Amino acid sequence: MAEGFFDRLRGVARERDSVLCVGLDPEPERIPGGAAGAARFCAGVIEQTAEFAAAYKPNSAFWEQYGPDGWKALLEVRQGAAAGTLFIFDAKRADVGHTSAAYARAAFDALGMDAVTVHAYHGADSLAEFTGHVDRGVYVVCRTSNPGAADLQHLEAGGRPLYLQVAALAGRVNAAGNVGLVAGTTAPAEVAELRAASSLPFLLPGIGAQGGDLEASLRAAWNGDPAACLVNASRSVLYAADPGAEAKALRERMRAVVAAA
């Protein structure tokens, strides 16, 4: 794993001609068989979508709701995936430095994830414990896709909206070139504003069930680098009648945007 995360992502994205990320968020009420059932289900989705997806993004919450068996199941999914399959652990972790170091070990060593999402609230010393793993990626949560995003993120902070301050902080801890930003597709105007302010790679969640605008967000984020515009779909792919067909259709929509750019 000596190659950096974004170089690995760029390679897979080019090979599959895809900026699609598939979220692995199992729900007990939709998938029978508990945590083991969730693992089988998600392994199946990976197989069906592998041709069309550049990366997978398990969100820790959905695995943790199964208790200890959920972590076990997630590790099985990760270890069972084909070599080179990229996993972004959407864990949104953050704590003081000493504790963030343990979170980084959990994500990168215990679970073998390629990248992780983190909160910036603790500041640079906390983020550094993640970015110090230079062969892994670190996506900083910047502008979220939910209605409450405006409550704090849109506050005018030190002369600009807080999410722009977070983007600037993320840029400052990017010495190893392994830092990206999370920006919701429900806010394409803010995605455009962030792209104007930052050249970091973006992870764009919120299309599908959350109602994000795939085309407008990808157009706003696109900068010619296939590693810089990962668009995530979770429920819409996972619970589709045919996840492979849905992943393919999403990839085609994304290719159309990129082709027109």
Next chain:
Amino acid sequence: MAEGFFDRLRGVARERDSVLCVGLDPEPERIPGGAAGAARFCAGVIEQTAEFAAAYKPNSAFWEQYGPDGWKALLEVRQGAAAGTLFIFDAKRADVGHTSAAYARAAFDALGMDAVTVHAYHGADSLAEFTGHVDRGVYVVCRTSNPGAADLQHLEAGGRPLYLQVAALAGRVNAAGNVGLVAGTTAPAEVAELRAASSLPFLLPGIGAQGGDLEASLRAAWNGDPAACLVNASRSVLYAADPGAEAKALRERMRAVVAAA
């Protein structure tokens, strides 16, 4: 568990005449035997300190670094503790509403925790998924104890420091009376400022290894309510030659502050 978390905490704090919270943060390099060893070690610390501690605060990072076995060990510690022992899951979780709902189920249902720490960055709709569990406590991370705290938290946001905006938001989601704030003892001036602005219960980490000021912070936070000023010590108790004696000594220092208030 019909009684609210802060009522339960108030009861234990009065009974033990203590505002001490003991952090359960096992480190593989200090404790032999992997995750099972960590569970035995922490169960032993709980037994030795039970007389002097009002609550226990396992930080998820330290358990997750063991992988799936860590979650299993944490659940064993929780289930093995005497009835009525209060556990605060220091997990600092936050995501969009749908996902925060899964985090809340993980903390409260799967792990059986009495309270959880959360980030406010996603806003009110995210916090509501935790506070909706009205018999559990929700501590919102407000002013952290690490050096990087100033990077974002001290930005002037909408006319006041961001941490005061977070405190105000926490107050707005406190309809059920189950919300508190996390404020580091390394910043007693900010603790005082937060106490002037908010009547929510505080959880005060950072004494011991992080160098926080126990006396100044507790004095600043104290408002006569023993549920409103939980002071946490992790490494200094956990790795003391005699954890019981250390917990007792810390409780006495805290009692002295309260007695003089």
